[in-house]
Amino acid sequence: QVQLIESGGGLVQAGGSLRLSCAASGRTLSNYNMGWFRQAPGKEREFVAAMDWGGGNINYADSVKGRFTISKDNAKNTVYLQMNSLKPEDTAVFYCAGARRSLRVGVQSSEYTYWGQGTQVTVSS
Numbered sequence: 001q002v003q004l005i006e007s008g009g010g011l012v013q014a015g016g017s018l019r020l021s022c023a024a025s026g027r028t029l030s031n032y033n034m035g036w037f038r039q040a041p042g043k044e045r046e047f048v049a050a051m052d053w054g055g056g057n058i059n060y061a062d063s064v065k066g067r068f069t070i071s072k073d074n075a076k077n078t079v080y081l082q083m084n085s086l087k088p089e090d091t092a093v094f095y096c097a098g099a100r101r102s103l104r105v106g107v108q109s110s111e112y113t114y115w116g117q118g119t120q121v122t123v124s125s
Helices: none
Strands: 003-007 010-013 018-025 032-039 046-051 058-060 068-073 078-083 092-100 119-124
Touching: 003 092, 018 032, 018 092, 018 119, 032 068, 032 078, 046 068, 046 078, 058 068
Parallel strands: 010 119
Antiparallel strands: 003 018, 018 078, 032 046, 032 092, 046 058, 068 078, 092 119
16 A cells, blocks of 8 residues: 655745645555646546656656656655646646556556545646
């Protein structure tokens, strides 16, 4: 079992930055593909970014390419999502997710087994 706890959300003005953290316990993240998803009010959960267990294969949603960066620190067993140039449409609850290591870096929420509780990100215009 992997327990995931997100932090770092908050209120920021458009154009600002936030860094989300996802701390894992129970298992080492070096054995898991990790992803970030988000869900805005009234909308379905959508893919944001993901990386394989080694960090060499990374996917981003088109809407965040060039603005968001996923990374991880194996020593801290933590995954990060650096978000720059934030827009009001980025407002959502952001979730960290984990899946057993595989060659495919999933972009569907159904491909992930472990989920955090979510952290709210609100971008004001």
